[in-house]
Amino acid sequence: MTRKTDGVEFVVKPVASTGGASEFRQSMTPHPLVYQELAHDPHFGIYNGRLRSLSYGNAPMEDLYWRLRRQVMLSHTGELATEIRGPQAEALLERVFTRSIAAVRVGRCSYQIACYDDGGVMMDGVLMRFAPDHFWYVQSDGEFHGWLRAHAGQFDAEVRVTDTWISQVQGPRSMDVLAEVADEGMPERFRYFDMATIQVNGQPLVITRTGFTNELGWEFYLEPGADAEAIGDRILEVGQQYEMGTTPAEVTNARRIEGGLLFAGTDFDATITPFEAGFGRIVDLEKGDFAGREALRTADRRCRTWGLTCPGGTARHGLTVSQAGQPAGRVTSSAWSPTLGTGIAIVRLDDPEAGPGTQLEVLCTDGQTHAAEVCSLPLYDQAGDIPRGRATEPLATTEPVHAAI
Incomplete structure (x- = not known):
């Protein structure tokens, strides 16, 4: 058209x-x-x-x-x-x-x-x-x-x-x-x-x-x-x-x-x-x-929305997340992160007690299931230094922060 x-x-x-x-x-x-x-x-x-x-x-x-x-x-x-x-x-x-x-x-x-x-x-x-x-x-x-x-x-x-x-x-x-x-x-x-x-x-x-x-x-x-x-x-x-x-x-x-x-x-x-x-x-x-x-x-x-990293691939959207073979949540967004060198996603977990550090499996776009880990959002620059002009490169930190403006 x-x-x-x-x-x-x-x-x-x-x-x-x-x-x-x-x-x-x-x-x-x-x-x-x-x-x-x-x-x-x-x-x-x-x-x-x-x-x-x-x-x-x-x-x-x-x-x-x-x-x-x-x-x-x-x-x-x-x-x-x-x-x-x-x-x-x-x-x-x-x-x-x-x-x-x-x-x-x-x-x-x-x-x-x-x-x-x-x-x-x-x-x-x-x-x-x-x-x-x-x-x-x-x-x-x-x-x-x-x-x-x-x-x-x-x-x-x-x-x-x-x-x-x-x-x-x-x-x-x-x-x-x-x-x-x-x-x-x-x-x-x-x-x-x-x-x-x-x-x-x-x-x-x-x-x-x-x-x-x-x-x-x-x-x-x-x-x-x-x-x-x-x-x-x-x-x-x-x-x-x-x-x-x-x-x-x-x-x-x-x-x-x-x-x-x-x-x-x-x-x-x-x-x-x-x-x-x-x-x-x-x-x-x-x-x-x-x-x-x-x-x-x-x-x-309790929060149920977190980040997900998957070194083996890019997660498929939908009910593709499992733990020990049992459904565990939904992938709502996903992409490959060139900065982190891993598949990344936003996931909504079924269990509100689950959070950063939880080990999961996720079906990826290659048709295979790969190991994944729940993590805090944002995935890096958790203090928001980049958009605020305090830094122009991602910061390495493990501090669990779920950011909101």
């Missing part, structure tokens, strides 16, 4: 052939900078009703991975930004999210999750605070806007999906790119989870010190009316002196698993609580009422 964007025709390739007809009946809006990826023979999937490149047909995954780890890479995503504003915008968000909104200062971001009334995790994303009464929530894949609007009826607040597109510049040289690409240089204050507005080629551009790779990096937000090509081409032009190119989800997926960043609808969903997902530190039961609070007050606080 072919589509055109800005006059350029390209081929949309689903990753799997099954279900293709029903998939392509959905909205397939491409990122406005998709033309930057076309030379790499991208294979697309659907994320929030938008096209997102999942892999490249002519660019080796491991090569791109090391450029992300050692230099800098540009990734065009399918995240969706919802705007919440009005006199009671903060009160609405306090009702929906599990941690304090009042504590989020203007000009800052906050990782936030929302739950259903029964305590199941509905959505995760990054909340951006522009003003006391003005926010954006940048969500993972899935339906959240309707849930937010349903709650908004009780508050003096407006909720709308913005037509904003998000890209991320990630890697050790990402701040070098930012310093040169911003017309007035690096923002005066731009700490981890800060937000700022810069000018690129004379175009105003919102940026945040966030990302989905656990590398040093920043994200930029192309709003309606912006000259996306002028901004995107300038960023890519500057980045190319540091060997920056574009990268698909396949590459960022390996890094986010290493970094213990969970994927909505895959690593967690409405069937498990934040505690089971390892989000316990971002649930504040004392902040006041919020959706799911009563159910979470009596919920089991």
Whole structure:
């Protein structure tokens, strides 16, 4: 199937052939900078009703991975930004999210999750605070806007999906790119989870010190009316002196698993609580009422979501984990880690008493069952020094930390 964007025709390739007809009946809006990826023979999937490149047909995954780890890479995503504003915008968000909104200062971001009334995790994303009464929530894949609007009826607040597109510049040289690409240089204050507005080629551009790779990096937000090509081409032009190119989800997926960043609808969903997902530190039961609070007050606080290393191969997704021949859990995400030289995965264990150090067996993509070990998340850099700019290389540590922003 072919589509055109800005006059350029390209081929949309689903990753799997099954279900293709029903998939392509959905909205397939491409990122406005998709033309930057076309030379790499991208294979697309659907994320929030938008096209997102999942892999490249002519660019080796491991090569791109090391450029992300050692230099800098540009990734065009399918995240969706919802705007919440009005006199009671903060009160609405306090009702929906599990941690304090009042504590989020203007000009800052906050990782936030929302739950259903029964305590199941509905959505995760990054909340951006522009003003006391003005926010954006940048969500993972899935339906959240309707849930937010349903709650908004009780508050003096407006909720709308913005037509904003998000890209991320990630890697050790990402701040070098930012310093040169911003017309007035690096923002005066731009700490981890800060937000700022810069000018690129004379175009105003919102940026945040966030990302989905656990590398040093920043994200930029192309709003309606912006000259996306002028901004995107300038960023890519500057980045190319540091060997920056574009990268698909396949590459960022390996890094986010290493970094213990969970994927909505895959690593967690409405069937498990934040505690089971390892989000316990971002649930504040004392902040006041919020959706799911009563159910979470009596919920089991034990974590069931951990990392897994498998030197023999890459784990298959699904009910592929066993212990002494008995089913032991589900692999929700997996990849090969070039940094660690081992297969890595995120696993949801059946036994909440099991944890780091537990020895398991897992069926791998080679069709064989290999020995595996449960470990803490993230798999390295457990103090978060890399994305915070305190280090640019992985740190060796055995301290058991289950990280949450």
